Amino acid sequence: DAMMKSFLAVYNSTKNIDYSFTELDANATYNFDILCNRDSSAGTTVITLAGRTTTVGSIATLGNTALLSFKRIAPDANGQIILYVSSSPSPSSSYAPINVFQFERIADSATLTTVK
DSSP: HHHHHHHHHHHHHHOEEEEEEEETTTTEEEEEEEEBBSSSSSOOOEEEEEESSSEEEEEOOOOOOOOEEEEEEEOOTTSSSEEEEOOSSSSGGEEEOOOEEEEEEHHHGGGOOOOO
């Protein structure tokens, strides 16, 4: 599949790529679905989403076809979510690809519940 072979990548675990999503509705939440796949040599992509709170997830990329999904991410008070892409710290994982990325608005704050 051509889409799974096109990507952006981080090549050095000490560096991040970061994207700022701005002017988002601060009263809504967003779902993020990310495909991280590589067809040769192992690696792990680490995704950090920073908004009202910070959420981290990672996935092994060699032959991966599963999505790394983040649900109900709320922007900060300024309507911003920052997505950081990095590789895992181990030397064998110095390559962190992203092939497909999707995010969508899902809810108003009136539908949010606080978990304590």
